[in-house]
Amino acid sequence: GEQVEQRPPHLSVPEGDSAVIICTYTDSATAYFYWYKQEPGAGLQLLMSVFSNVDRKEEQGLTVLLNKKDKQLSLNLTAAHPGDSAVYFCAVTASSGSWQLIFGSGTQLTVMP
């Protein structure tokens, strides 16, 4: 079945720098891609969703790149600030009929003031 690897597990950047998180997946039929943010004691906040026909999507300081050839999904936080400190998860699902999200293992991002 589908497997998703996420890296790095921990990432520390100074305020104002960019932070990049990468996920690789195994199933070429994967059609939907997501990034979630989890702050301490909170649930998962959906940041962005991307369908497989999109290579790049930008929203509010976040850029998602999808490289279907290499089966790689990335999240770039430009000009990170301390409020971005959280655990970030990628997630994928094969199709709209699929019943489950497959999550990466998470990246603990710390943005230092």
Add this chain to the structure above:
Amino acid sequence: ETAVFQTPNYHVTQVGNEVSFNCKQTLGHDTMYWYKQDSKKLLKIMFSYNNKQLIVNETVPRRFSPQSSDKAHLNLRIKSVEPEDSAVYLCASSTSGNTEVFFGKGTRLTVV
């Protein structure tokens, strides 16, 4: 803004007890889920349920069962909890045909 509500936030109980966690969504979605997040923050699906079908992850022990009164509610019952059940349980919902899934804040279970 949270639209998937879970209670309680925390629960501590002893091995062998029965517990039940509540989840309600106000998004008008027709599908609800339970995910388990372990101490390493790894997330795994447990159940998916809409008014037509319950899908169970085959790795979920039989002491776990979902309970639904209507499409806005999906509770989670654990009969005879065990230490490895200590985790955060996240409820979520979505609409059939739309793959965006929205999560509640979770219930942290500690089994002593």
